[in-house]
Amino acid sequence: MGTWDIGPFDNDTAADFGGRLDEAAADARGALVREALDAGGDEEKVAAAALVAAHCPGGEPVETAYGPKEPLPDLSGLRDLARIALDGLVDEPSELAELWAESGDDSWRAGVVRLRDLLASAPTGRTARPA
Secondary structure (H helix, E strand, O other): OOOOOOOOOOOOHHHHHHHHHHHHHHHHHHHHHHHHHHHHHHHHHHHHHHHOOOOOOOOOOOOOOOOOOOOOOOOHHHHHHHHHHHHHHOOOOOOHHHHHHHHHHHHHHHHHHHHHHHHHHHHOOOOOOOE
């Protein structure tokens, strides 16, 4: 895996996921995000959770050259699934978390925790911030 920064799309796997979202039919993009949260690798889970968090109040749009460029559906209904996916990276042993811990830089973990906290605190219902 090539990684160049701590952002949710700052690695080869997540960038490829963003490309797959753009290549998918518009009506299939939400299902791809759900699939990444359910069964994707750690990098895809973080990227997908960032897209969901962008639909939460206080969420930041995903603005990176490596993320999806095509419009996404409202992903706010995936908020709980996204939070659970991030729980598995923060609270349980994961290879990705261990690699970042070995680097001695806690910035990646702090970013994932911020995403998880945002997803946990967002009220239910449609939100205004699209990815």
